[in-house]
Amino acid sequence: MFTNVVILTAGQTVYFGPRTKIISHFASLGYNCRQHQDPAEYFIDLANTDFEGHGDIVQLINGYASSAVAVRILNAIHADATGNHPIKSMLLTTPSPLQQFLVLLHRNLLNNVRNPGIYWVRLVTYTTLSSMVGTMYLSSNPKIVATDIVMLITYVNIYLVFLSIAVLPFFIEQRAVFLRERTNSGLNVGSYVLANFLGAIPGIFLIALSSTLLVGCLAGLNSYGVFLLVVFLSLVAAENLMHLISAVVPEFIIGMALGAAIFGWFILVMGLFVPAHAMPVYWRWSHHLGFLSYSFEALIFNQFGDDSTPAGLAVRAKYIPDTVHIGRDVAVLAGNAVAFELLFGLILYKFHTGRR
Template sequence: MSTSNPSIEDVEKGAAMDYAHLTNTTVHSFSWENVTVTVKDRKTKQPLEILSGVNGIVEAGEMLALMGPSGSGKTTLLNVLAHRAATAGATIQQTLAINGAPTSLASFRKLSSYVEQEDALVGSLTVRETLHFAAQLALPSSLSKAERKARIEGLLSSFGLYDQADTIIGTPIRKGVSGGQKRRVSVAAQLMTSPRILFLDEPTSGLDSAASWEVISFVKELAKKHKFLVVASIHQPSTTTFELFDKFLLLSKGKVAYNGPVPGIKDYFAGLGYNMPLYMNPAEYVIQLVNTDFTRSSTKSSQQLEHLHTSWSGSPNAALIAHQIQAKSISHDSTATLSTTHTTANPLTLPLTLVHRSFIKSYRDIVAYGIRIGMYLGLAIMMGTVWLRLSPTQSNIQSFTNAIFFGGAFMSFMAVAYIPSYLEDLALFRKERANGLYGPTAFMVANFVVGVPYLFLIAVLFSVVAYWLGNFAPTASSFWTWVMWLFLDLLAAESLVVLLSSLIPIFVVALAATAFANGLWMCVGGFMVQPEALNVFWRYVFHYIDYQAYVFRGMMVNEFGSRNYSCEKLEDGGCFCMYPSRLQDQCLVEGRAVLESYGYGTGDVGRYVGYMVVIVFVYRVLGWVVLWVRKH
């Protein structure tokens, strides 16, 4: 895609158009009332409230900081407000309203965006490309190319990213933009759809105080200018960063200790007898006030917390918030048009957009396929030089068989190298799906399509080296048949990686599960123990669904189906043939005799290919099912 720099006039024009689409004229308030989340206590098995009757309201153009010590329930509250899963097995009681009226999940997602704590970005894309693909995935197809470009350029200008527009985000191997700039890219990408409500989960996590202020100040400026609402969970901000927020909601053990204007914190707590020391960071002081994890006297801290919670619930400030929520619900604005403020991209073009993005990643980021190609070429050289120029004699029949097993089994096993790249794609998918951009079908289709040419290239490169060095059946048709089997092997192995990594999206666990599965397939594939001799359980439960078994069969037929091997000549002029065949009087072993010893026939190749296609399809469908079930 083009990365040409527009003129200053184009940038100013784009920024002006961007301001027009960002400005919020429909959502005037977002309120929540009596948010209560209950789970079952692991020890007592009794109901335990992790949030208790939390109320709050944010007006257009305001920023609310959500804070509390670890375990206070702030992340749970943020997820509830954003219509996301609070916690597993939780019972949720809530009343959420926009402009005083409830709204559906579908409408809410069209009005809001959620920026995750971790920056789930494609590291090999540039900043401009990141925003380009965000526009392709999120914006309706009715928008013209010029409008999309203007929106992208406007966001680059608004977030101070114009000078870094053609810099990559950054990968483990290539350095990209700074941490603060990366957070701004994450926020800018979410603003592409012109959300009216923006949720930020720990937007300053991992940033120093200067970078934290930089990120929050950009959001603050845009929120004030374009009247959108911001709710952010934040951990220990500096004084200058904290003062950028308009409102502050303090939680402790699931209950509210304060909810009101940031400038009113000092006077409120002083009125309760907790005088803030001079020049102390207000955010730091109130967190220490409600944090009971490190206090020596549990009785005193419990009494203090009880005092803070009771004081707040009976305070005029709490009554004012309840009154504001009720006033909005009584005289709420019409929300009938809210669901039509934003339409999604054309679902038919989504897979193409994902394929385009993944293709750029795959050839720029050598971790995705470059390292794997190098690994497979190294394996090919090793295999070719170990089984170097085997002559077609009966003494080498076992060596040919060993090489066939090794080539197929270890090509499959080394597919574990794809796990890190897939987990990165999966994290991005989960973020974009949660924001309503696309579902598992588009993701799975794009993932498969992008992998096909690279896996075919790997199969060809491996075969060019290993096949001819090993002196397998020396015909073009046999060579390309070998390539086909390795390609199907890699397709199945990568599909297995996708399934297991989707099921267990933790690198070490996914790696162990995939290695175990490949070890199992090696054991029951028919090489270690011939199929007829396999234990009944292993044969009928696992052997017939083992893709490595069909690869081994197909490659064995490819090598031995139409090739003969010389027997050992005896001193008396006779021959000793290890495998009796119709050619033994010619001092030859017919390759088909080797196949018969394994119970393989030359006429079953078509069925084997069909079985491989079915196995790949089933793995991919099961992977899709896992992604579909795990909606959050």
């Protein structure tokens, strides 16, 4: 793990040189490290005058000063001090935003893979519940009617989004790392935000794909591709909203309460409990504000848009406005995801500077 090792005692150098030479150096002074003994602990104990059993400190200091290791180190220091070094190479100390982005993206991807609490636990949970939901709403069951499918679609959409709250503690932990790195090395906020955004995409897509395949195949839903896209964008928007909340709240308990309240609000006004056309005017603005309204509208239209049966027509009349357009709903979901991430970056840039 180390190229060079330094051991000091009473302000004097006992050893400073390559790790590979330390055992032979001390052996030449009569201090042999046994085969199965920890060399680092052994040599530190030799130089530590606070405890009994230490070595002859004067011998250790003089032995190093006259050693070939010390001569080589002093020659290297002298050559470095008198050598000519281009000024340009001394100035290239801060990595570019692109370099920072690539490093941060790689780190985020590794963290997402290694930390089971970020995506793996959710993936197992979603897969299990999607299997249960799919088998409850089997397409071969003639007793399942159109209104039941509405509840199925609603549950899948709401549950997938709501469980995004679970990642909030990890985002707040990452914020502490961000503050330290921005203070110490001038971390680029744009690189950090973009790396966070793109690093989350594979895990979110895997969750959306698993849920779509299980629920869609078992329940016989229409247009798997549209269903997958809408669910995926809903999850991305929810994840980015958690990014935004993590930049605002001081601790994760407050953040989880705030996130649950926002999702509860969006669920209430998305058009399931009170259809949009029947919603009071003074609450209709919140229906248009919540991104769940657009995912609910798009998923219902995807399933019943071409259904000409009396039950299908009744669902369309109740839940789907005449102006519905899946392309527009998808664009709004994507816009929400981008807007949340931009606000996240703005708050980090303005308020999380790392300065006291």
